[in-house]
Amino acid sequence: MVSEYRPLPLAEAYPGLQLIKRSAPGYVEKLERVQTEARDFARRHIDPVALSIDQRIAEQPDYFPWDIAAHAAEYGYLSFILPRMIGGGGQTSLAISILMEELSAHCAGIANIIGAHSLGLAPLAAGGYDMLKYYRFLQDTVRGEHEGRPVLWAFAITEPSGGSDIEDADEVDNIGSITQARRANGGYVIDGRKVFISNGSVARYISVYAAMDRTRPRESMIALVVPNDAPGFSVARVEHKMGQRACPAAELAFEEVYVPDTHRLGAEGDGMVQMEGVLSVSRSPVGAIATGIARGALERAWSYAANKPVGDHRLIEEQWVQMALADMAEEIHAARQAYYMSAMLLDLSNPLLALGISGRGGVGRLIDGMLCVVLNQAPMKALATQPAINKAIAAHFSEKDEPSVYRSQHLRSAMASAAKMLGSDAAMSVSARALDIAGADGSRHELGLEKCFRDAKLTQIYEGTNEINRLNLYKRLSRLGQPASGGQGD
Amino acid sequence: MTSEAESALCAGVRDFGKRTLSASVLTLDAQVQPEPPWAILSQAEELGLTLATAPQELGGAELGLPGAALVVEELAAVCAGFATIIASSLLGMAPLLLAGDMEKAKGLLDLPRAAGATCKVAAVVMPDTGRPSAVEATGVGDDYILNGTAPFVCNAGAAWLHGVLAATNQGMMWLAVPSSTPGLVVSAPIRKLGLNIVSCRDLLFEDVRVGPDMVLSRGAQAEAALRCIEMQRQRLVGALALGCTRAALREGDNYSRQRRQGGQIIAHHDAIKNLLVDIEIGLVAARALLEQSGGAADNMVISVLARILATETACQATTNAVQIFGGYGYTKDFVVEKLMRDSQQLALIGGSNGWLRVWVAQQQETGSFLF
Numbered sequence: 001m002v003s004e005y006r007p008l009p010l011a012e013a014y015p016g017l018q019l020i021k022r023s024a025p026g027y028v029e030k031l032e033r034v035q036t037e038a039r040d041f042a043r044r045h046i047d048p049v050a051l052s053i054d055q056r057i058a059e060q061p062d063y064f065p066w067d068i069a070a071h072a073a074e075y076g077y078l079s080f081i082l083p084r085m086i087g088g089g090g091q092t093s094l095a096i097s098i099l100m101e102e103l104s105a106h107c108a109g110i111a112n113i114i115g116a117h118s119l120g121l122a123p124l125a126a127g128g129y130d131m132l133k134y135y136r137f138l139q140d141t142v143r144g145e146h147e148g149r150p151v152l153w154a155f156a157i158t159e160p161s162g163g164s165d166i167e168d169a170d171e172v173d174n175i176g177s178i179t180q181a182r183r184a185n186g187g188y189v190i191d192g193r194k195v196f197i198s199n200g201s202v203a204r205y206i207s208v209y210a211a212m213d214r215t216r217p218r219e220s221m222i223a224l225v226v227p228n229d230a231p232g233f234s235v236a237r238v239e240h241k242m243g244q245r246a247c248p249a250a251e252l253a254f255e256e257v258y259v260p261d262t263h264r265l266g267a268e269g270d271g272m273v274q275m276e277g278v279l280s281v282s283r284s285p286v287g288a289i290a291t292g293i294a295r296g297a298l299e300r301a302w303s304y305a306a307n308k309p310v311g312d313h314r315l316i317e318e319q320w321v322q323m324a325l326a327d328m329a330e331e332i333h334a335a336r337q338a339y340y341m342s343a344m345l346l347d348l349s350n351p352l353l354a355l356g357i358s359g360r361g362g363v364g365r366l367i368d369g370m371l372c373v374v375l376n377q378a379p380m381k382a383l384a385t386q387p388a389i390n391k392a393i394a395a396h397f398s399e400k401d402e403p404s405v406y407r408s409q410h411l412r413s414a415m416a417s418a419a420k421m422l423g424s425d426a427a428m429s430v431s432a433r434a435l436d437i438a439g440a441d442g443s444r445h446e447l448g449l450e451k452c453f454r455d456a457k458l459t460q461i462y463e464g465t466n467e468i469n470r471l472n473l474y475k476r477l478s479r480l481g482q483p484a485s486g487g488q489g490d
Numbered sequence: 491m492t493s494e495a496e497s498a499l500c501a502g503v504r505d506f507g508k509r510t511l512s513a514s515v516l517t518l519d520a521q522v523q524p525e526p527p528w529a530i531l532s533q534a535e536e537l538g539l540t541l542a543t544a545p546q547e548l549g550g551a552e553l554g555l556p557g558a559a560l561v562v563e564e565l566a567a568v569c570a571g572f573a574t575i576i577a578s579s580l581l582g583m584a585p586l587l588l589a590g591d592m593e594k595a596k597g598l599l600d601l602p603r604a605a606g607a608t609c610k611v612a613a614v615v616m617p618d619t620g621r622p623s624a625v626e627a628t629g630v631g632d633d634y635i636l637n638g639t640a641p642f643v644c645n646a647g648a649a650w651l652h653g654v655l656a657a658t659n660q661g662m663m664w665l666a667v668p669s670s671t672p673g674l675v676v677s678a679p680i681r682k683l684g685l686n687i688v689s690c691r692d693l694l695f696e697d698v699r700v701g702p703d704m705v706l707s708r709g710a711q712a713e714a715a716l717r718c719i720e721m722q723r724q725r726l727v728g729a730l731a732l733g734c735t736r737a738a739l740r741e742g743d744n745y746s747r748q749r750r751q752g753g754q755i756i757a758h759h760d761a762i763k764n765l766l767v768d769i770e771i772g773l774v775a776a777r778a779l780l781e782q783s784g785g786a787a788d789n790m791v792i793s794v795l796a797r798i799l800a801t802e803t804a805c806q807a808t809t810n811a812v813q814i815f816g817g818y819g820y821t822k823d824f825v826v827e828k829l830m831r832d833s834q835q836l837a838l839i840g841g842s843n844g845w846l847r848v849w850v851a852q853q854q855e856t857g858s859f860l861f
Contacts, residue, residue, distance in 0.1 A: 055681070059522050163816050164751045174753040196817040240822040242831070249817075311622050320848045432805060435683070435834060436842040439618060440642040440690075443835055445681035453683065453834060457812060458820055465816055467761040 005302035007105065007295060010035050010098070014340045027092070027347075034095045037075060038102035045071040050107035050246075054451055057245040062238045064202045065246055068110055069150035077114045078145045078152070081121060086135075087142040093281060093346035097288035097339050104292025105299065108455040109246030111292065113152070115285055116198035116247055120153025122278045123207045123223050123265045133262055137205055137225060144204075154203035155282075156194040156252060157275060163196075164468045166209075167279060170475075172217045172272065179254060181210035181222050187260040188224055193236070193253055196462070200250030201235045204228055208254070209271050221271025225263040232257040243454030276413070281346055283416035283463050287339035290423030290459040291332060294430035297452040298328045301434035304447065308438075315437070324437055328430045335419075335426040342412070342419040349408045407480060414476035417469040424459035424466060431456045496557045499538070503561050506537055507568035515569045518687045519828050524679060526648040526689055527572065531609045539565075539576050540610045544587060548595055555722055559729035559780070566733020567740075570832040571687040573733060574839075575611065577726040578644035578688070582612025584722055585653035585664040588715040589706040594666075601668055602650040613649035615640045615667075615693060618841035619720055619794075620849040625695055627656035627663060634658075634665065634705070636673075636698040644839070646691040647676045653706070655716060663708040664715055665700055673698035684831030717790060723840045724793040728780045731797070731804035734833045735776065738804070738811040739769045741826050746814055756814070765810040772803030794850045801837035808833040 010032050011018050021028040045068060053065050072078060081096055082088020091099075096118060103111035121141070124134050144151035157166055162175035172178075179192025190210050200206065206226045211217035226233055236251040266274055302325060305316035315321055431453040435442040442449045460466050510533055518527055534540065543558050544550025553561065558580055565573035586595050602610050617623050617640075625638040636656055646652075652667045652674075667674060677692040707715050743766060746757035756762045776799050783792035808830040812819035819826045837843060 158817065161750070168752075171752045174751075242820050242822070242827050318845075318848070320844050324844055428809065432834065433844075435838060436844045439842040439845070440838045442842075443683040443838055450683035454831070457809065457830065460813060461817055461820055465813065467759075467813075470761070 003303065003306040005299045007039075007299065013336060016340070030091070031095055031098055034091065034098050035102060038099050041071070041075050041077075042103055042106040046103065046106040046110050050110065051445065051448060051451065053107075053246050054109065054243075055445065057248075061240045061245075062201065062248070064248060065110070065113075066150065066202075068246070069113060069152065069202075070148050072114055073145040073148055073150050076145065078117060078150055079142045080114070081118050082138060082142065086138050087146070088138075092343070093284065094340065094343040097285045097343040100285045100288040101292040101295065101336070101339075104289045104455075105296040106292075107246060107451075108289055108293050108296075108459075109244040111289055112198060112244050112247035115282075115289060116155065117153045117203075118285075119155040119278065119282050120199065120203060120205065120207050122155065122281055123274055136262075140204070151205070152199050152203045154197050154199040154206045155278070156197045156200065156206050156208045158194060158196050160193055160195050164465055166217075167275070167464045167468055168471070172221075173215075175217060178214055178217050179208070179210040180214055181212055181224060183212075184258065187258055188222070188264070190224065190226065190232075190254040190257040190259070193251065195251045196239065196249045197252050198247050198249055198462075200252050201238050201248045206233075206252065207265065209275055211271075212268060218272050220269055221275065222268050223265035223271050223274055224259050225265065226254070226257060226259055230257050230259060242457060243451065244458050279464065280409070280413040280416045283420040283469070284339045284342035284346065286459060286463040287335060287342065287416075287419030287421075287423030290420075290427035290456065291335040291339060293427040293452050293456045293459065294328070294332045294335065294423075297427075297431040297434035297449060297456075298325065298332060300447060300449050300452070301325065301328070301437045301442070304438045304442070304449075308441075321437055324433050328433050331426040331430055335423040338415075338419040338422040342415040345408065345412050345415050349412060410476040410479045414473050414480065417464075417473040417476070420459075420463060421466050421469050421473075424456070427452075427456035427459050495551075496553065496560065499542075499551060499553070499557070500560050500564055502537055503539070503564040506533065507565060511565070511568045511572055515825060516822070516828065518569070519571065520822060521686065524686050524689065526575065526611070526645075527687055528609065530572065531575070531611065534572075534576065535609050540579055541583075542576075543580050544583065544595075544599075545592075547592060548599060555725055556781075558722075559725050562726050563729040563733040563736075566730045567736045568733075569687075570730055570734050570737075570829070570836060571685045573730055574685050574688045574836060575645060575648070577730060578613060579611045579649070581614040581719060581723055581726065582645065582649060582651060582653045583610075584614065584719045585655075585706045585715055586612075586651070586666055588718060589664070589711075591706075594703065594706075598651055598666055598668070607650055610651075611645055611649050612651045612653065613643055613645035614719065614723075615643055615652050615654040616716070616719065616723075617655070619724070619846060620841065620852070623655050623657040623662065625654055625656045627658045627665065629658065630699075632702045634663075634700050634702075636665070636667070636695040636700065638695050640693040640695070642680065642690050643693045644688050644690050646693050647679065647689045652693070653719075655712075658708075661709055662712045662716065664706040664712050666704045666706055667698065667700060671698055671700065682835060684828070684833070684835030686828075686831075720840075721790050721793045724790070724797040725780070725783060727836060727839050728776070728783070728793070728797040728800040730836050731800035731833065732773070732776055732780060734804040734829055734836070735769065735773045735800070735807040737829055738807040738826065738833075739766065739773060741824075741829070742766055742769060742811040742814040745824075749815075762814055765814055769803075769807040769810055772799075772807055776800040776803045791850055791853060794846055798843045798846055798850075801833070802843060804833035805830075805837055 017028050057063050076089050079088040080091045084090035100111050100115055141151045159166055165171040165175050181188045181190045208224050208226050210222055212220035212222055232255040234253045236253045239249040305321050308315040434449050538551045541550035542553045542561055546552050562573050562577045624640045625636055627634040627636050650669050654665045654667050656663055656665055673696045675694040680690045746762050747755055749756045779796040779799055783789055783796040811826040812830050815824055815826050818824055
């Protein structure tokens with residue numbers, strides 16, 4: 001009898017990777033390393049503290065586990081998605097999704113600190129990496145990581161009156177009092193409020209979306225980086241949440257906050273397209289977080305049932321328990337395939353990476369492989385600000401030159417929504433089923449199962465409620481289903 | 491008790507819920523070290539809720555099971571935690587009342603007054619439905635020595651009296667064990683998912699010696715009492731779940747008429763209508779089944795079926811309610827967050843639904859399913 005449930009290694013969890021490994025061993029080996037290291041991180045730094053952090057924040061909502069963030073920095077998780085040439089991990093969408101599943105199986109709140117941080121950095125990529133402009137931010141982030149001084153980011157779109165609306169391009173114009181940015185003195189002045197911002201109260205930098213014209217937010221949306229010491233910026237409150245407590249959700253107030261032009265991400269009016277791009281990148285990691293929560297619930301319930309004596313036998317010997325465990329494993333399997341598929345689609349739309357995957361990635365690997373050890377060195381800065389390099393990196397994150405994937409924007413967004421919904425529904429159903437197996441015992445805090453259940457619910461809500469994702473899936477599929485002439489871009 | 495008297499009591503309970511209970515719901519839930527809400531419990535006692543099922547000669551309201559279920563449902567529609575304290579107390583008193591010895595019952599009911607306590611909150615110590623008892627009794631002369639650990643006892647630490655089901659080498663017996671009995675050790679309150687104001691603890695019996703006067707029933711009488719109390723437990727858990735479902739529908743409906751997204755109140759979106767009507771379907775179905783089970787004197791099977799449907803409905807309904815509130819529903823500022831945890835917690839009382847499905851099938855010989 002197996003007394004605990006060990007998670008499958010990568011090649012067994014998603015056997016398709018064994019095929020990919022034949023043409024792109026590097027891509028897969030990197031993923032395997034990510035998984036191994038994440039399991040090590042979780043065992044050393046999450047398991048011993050996850051429950052006590054959850055409990056502490058229940059009593060003291062503004063507590064933040066900075067030591068966990070520092071450990072995450074040791075593992076390179078705060079520069080995980082940044083290009084290697086500026087000292088980042090150069091990791092793929094699939095890699096961060098795998099990281100999210102692994103960490104969430106132990107604590108989704110802690111995983112979400114890293115997830116929300118990466119989300120905050122994502123617009124820098126979505127806007128095209130302009131190294132000259134973003135160098136200060138990126139350098140601060142990467143150096144902070146090297147020095148054990150976590151520099152966290154947050155991504156701020158949700159507003160008090162615009163939760164679902166602001167994530168839906170067709171509805172964003174209906175928001176009355178949207179956060180506004182206006183031009184002033186070689187920069188912008190921001191006014192408004194953002195709510196439920198993950199990492200909002202602890203982030204050094206916040207990627208904020210605002211409308212230049214409140215009557216036309218869709219066309220006038222702009223993304224700006226706001227440092228947390230900008231005058232007029234304040235944390236209005238930290239929410240007292242049901243779960244995922246390690247990652248604070250904060251309400252942020254912007255009162256006449258000035259930022260210079262250099263803090264603008266992309267161009268004026270690009271905001272909505274950028275936001276949609278970021279959301280299609282961020283939803284498969286949410287599917288992965290949810291998959292991880294479900295897996296954590298399965299592992300805990302399995303161990304409980306295997307060790308629980310009931311009369312003359314163990315609970316796991318009862319057939320109804322075996323049926324339930326199998327159902328749970330099945331849901332987790334489906335959810336995992338969905339986010340793997342979605343994340344791989346994102347990686348495929350990355351031209352340099354696609355070349356790498358197909359074994360023709362000379363240039364891409366060269367650029368991606370230029371690792372800068374000492375970030376402050378002038379030659380590195382000079383290199384990073386060369387227009388040619390900028391252009392190559394910008395191409396790295398855009399698909400303009402890739403006609404074979406011209407429909408991919410809709411496909412990626414559709415698959416990301418499907419992965420997010422499948423994962424979050426599995427997280428809810430599996431964690432409730434896990435509680436049912438263990439009965440009243442299962443609701444004890446020490447077992448960690450009730451935390452899985454509380455953590456799970458948020459995955460049906462954030463990154464667009466599942467209702468918004470259903471509508472998005474419909475919209476994207478309806479465009480993909482049109483004749484080819486109508487399917488090109490937005 | 492007549493149905494008019496029942497509805498009068500229900501009206502009183504509704505009023506109590508609105509005036510006294512509702513204001514404290516979120517505060518009580520948020521307590522770090524939960525204390526039983528004694529002040530509110532005293533008022534509930536004045537209203538007659540703690541003795542709702544006791545006969546009039548004991549000062550009770552003499553409600554039958556359907557009446558008690560109505561009271562519990564009304565309370566749960568405001569706070570499932572408070573309703574669970576009352577329901578668990580009624581169950582704790584049940585072995586005493588079923589024993590039929592009024593003198594003994596009077597003596598035990600006077601214990602809290604003698605000890606200076608005001609509230610007659612009881613607790614029942616019995617295993618999950620269909621599982622073996624964790625407490626064993628060994629006869630020593632006329633006395634009994636109790637040993638074992640009863641996990642997750644609702645009201646433990648708050649109760650003055652425990653109705654304990656114990657296994658002996660000659661079958662089962664029910665005993666009354668006052669909280670002051672030496673050897674009875676309560677653990678710290680269990681940190682759990684929901685029903686925060688209910689004090690749930692593990693109860694350790696370490697050579698607890700009780701005299702023959704504390705024996706309430708044994709043998710066939712004890713087995714009959716167990717069947718009856720099992721049915722009460724299922725019925726009351728079902729009523730608690732129904733209350734939660736009502737609350738989910740009320741809260742979801744109210745909020746959906748206020749919150750605007752997509753240029754209109756969200757109640758006008760089909761996505762939200764589906765969530766609300768799913769709650770309504772469950773509510774109507776669960777209520778119908780619960781009412782069907784409530785009338786029958788010895789209808790364990792329907793009670794279990796009703797409890798399964800009612801608790802699963804409550805879990806889905808309260809999850810839907812949180813979804814309607816979106817991010818706000820995930821915060822402690824709105825009661826739907828508590829509703830969702832409470833519903834999931836009470837679905838685990840007395841055995842989980844996966845196990846109860848197996849157990850209820852075992853109760854039915856081939857051919858006796860309810861076609």
